[in-house]
Amino acid sequence: xxxxxxxxxxxxxxxxxxxxxxxxxxxxxxxxxxxxxxxxxxxxxxxxxxxxxxxxxxxxxxxxxxxxxxxxxxxxxxxxxxxxxxxxxxxxxxxxxxxxxxxxxxxxxxxxxxxxxxxx
Numbered sequence: 001x002x003x004x005x006x007x008x009x010x011x012x013x014x015x016x017x018x019x020x021x022x023x024x025x026x027x028x029x030x031x032x033x034x035x036x037x038x039x040x041x042x043x044x045x046x047x048x049x050x051x052x053x054x055x056x057x058x059x060x061x062x063x064x065x066x067x068x069x070x071x072x073x074x075x076x077x078x079x080x081x082x083x084x085x086x087x088x089x090x091x092x093x094x095x096x097x098x099x100x101x102x103x104x105x106x107x108x109x110x111x112x113x114x115x116x117x118x119x120x
Contacts, residue, residue, distance in 0.1 A: 026062045027088055031069050049075035 033046040036056045045056035045065075050073050054064060069076065069084055076084070 026065075028062050028065045028069060031084070032056075032065060047073060047075075049073055 031048055032054075033048060036043045036045050037053075038044075039053060043056045044053040046053050047068060052068065052073070054068060066088060070081060070088075
């Protein structure tokens with residue numbers, strides 16, 4: 001049994017799944033089997049490295065999958081773990097520095113430009 005993540009296109013045609021858009025999946029799913037199996041009535045996915053089966057429901061989310069790869073999978077070495085953590089971290093605005101003087105200069109230029117446009 002496999003779970004297909006898709007959004008409905010709103011039509012009632014029998015081939016609706018073929019025409020629907022696929023949802024973006026979390027990067028962590030690259031480390032787990034795409035086939036989902038039912039174990040004791042719970043859908044589970046399997047780690048590609050250590051074969052551990054973890055819950056694969058919408059309710060369980062992906063945090064436990066991320067934690068498994070990032071912290072507890074015994075088959076992943078330190079370098080691979082560091083690379084994985086680097087790929088899942090969200091980008092921060094570290095490159096942005098607010099400079100009040102520059103901001104004031106740009107605002108003055110904007111207002112002068114906007115005033116000149118209104119006068120025409």
